[in-house]
Amino acid sequence: MKIDMHSHAFAESIAERAMASLKANIPPDFHTPYDGRLPSLVRELKSHGFDHAVLCQIATKPTQFKPILDWSRAIRDGQLGEDAARMILPLPSVHPADPNLEAHVREIAREGFKGIKLHPYYQGFVLDDPVPLDLFRMARDNGLFVEIHAGFDIGFPFEDVCGPRRTMRVVESVPGLRLMISHFGGWRAWDEADKVLIGAPVDLEISMSIGWCATALLRSMLLRHPADRLYFGSDWPWSEYDKTLPFLDSLDLPADRQAALMGGNAARFLGLP
Numbered sequence: 716m717k718i719d720m721h722s723h724a725f726a727e728s729i730a731e732r733a734m735a736s737l738k739a740n741i742p743p744d745f746h747t748p749y750d751g752r753l754p755s756l757v758r759e760l761k762s763h764g765f766d767h768a769v770l771c772q773i774a775t776k777p778t779q780f781k782p783i784l785d786w787s788r789a790i791r792d793g794q795l796g797e798d799a800a801r802m803i804l805p806l807p808s809v810h811p812a813d814p815n816l817e818a819h820v821r822e823i824a825r826e827g828f829k830g831i832k833l834h835p836y837y838q839g840f841v842l843d844d845p846v847p848l849d850l851f852r853m854a855r856d857n858g859l860f861v862e863i864h865a866g867f868d869i870g871f872p873f874e875d876v877c878g879p880r881r882t883m884r885v886v887e888s889v890p891g892l893r894l895m896i897s898h899f900g901g902w903r904a905w906d907e908a909d910k911v912l913i914g915a916p917v918d919l920e921i922s923m924s925i926g927w928c929a930t931a932l933l934r935s936m937l938l939r940h941p942a943d944r945l946y947f948g949s950d951w952p953w954s955e956y957d958k959t960l961p962f963l964d965s966l967d968l969p970a971d972r973q974a975a976l977m978g979g980n981a982a983r984f985l986g987l988p
Contacts, residue, residue: 716978716979717764718946718981718982719767719769721897722768723770723951734750737870741869741870745869745953749951749952753795754799755952768802768803768804769806769985770790770804771806772787773837774808774809774813775810776810776812777815779808779810780813780819783808784822786805787807791805807828808831816850820850823857824859830895831854831860833862833863835863836864837864841876841877841881842863842877843881843885848889851885851889851894860893860984861893861895862895863877863894863896865877865879865897866897866901866903866908868902869902875904877901878901878904879912882896882911882917883911886917893918894918896912896918896919898948899920900917902923902924902927905924905936908936909936920946921937921946921948922954934966937972938972946976946981946984947963947978947981
């Protein structure tokens with residue numbers, strides 16, 4: 716099974732506006748040829764042999780909880796096509812400032828979704844502050860995993876709100892939390908991730924490390940982290956499978972480690988048959 720643990724797409728009604736807004740805040744060399752629409756993601760997944768992709772959504776304000784949940788339901792229930800329903804695993808989102816936070820976390824769990832996505836930069840919080848720690852406990856207690864943005868973000872000043880040390884404090888502060896740490900422990904913070912997270916019992920997906928992290932360090936981290944805690948992620952539409960997959964093959968990882976990375980681990984983590 717081949718699984719992308721980190722992708723994005725937008726509802727048809729907002730895709731053009733959302734992509735334009737995001738591109739306006741990032742350098743041109745970070746731009747993407749993709750339009751950020753769900754059918755485009757499904758098409759790319761099928762053409763590159765993927766069985767599933769986790770769809771990460773971000774509530775940038777509390778009022779976005781309902782439209783994100785409604786769109787997640789529509790994908791799951793086949794309203795946006797059979798291929799999307801079969802292949803896409805939506806993660807709804809909540810905002811830490813939501814006055815109905817606990818009720819909304821429970822609602823996501825009742826709906827049968829497997830987790831939520833949080834992004835400290837876009838949601839305006841520091842990862843290991845008291846309020847998000849309470850949110851992590853709510854997710855854990857409701858059987859949800861949490862996928863987090865980790866490290867810096869190209870669209871924001873490089874201020875540490877979710878670096879590797881903060882991530883490790885979350886792990887230590889919320890025992891039993893199933894935390895999926897994006898960008899191989901911290902985008903543009905890989906030296907720190909190497910010191911703090913590599914070798915620890917934490918789950919790391921590797922989106923946006925290919926082509927950004929020094930190749931020697933990237934390969935070393937892939938070989939030294941527990942093989943059963945590595946996950947392929949693309950951050951689509953911000954990276955291209957045509958580039959990341961051949962690069963990953965060129966690292967010449969052991970076959971069993973690469974198979975686990977490319978989907979075996981994710982299938983187990985997500986409880987897929």
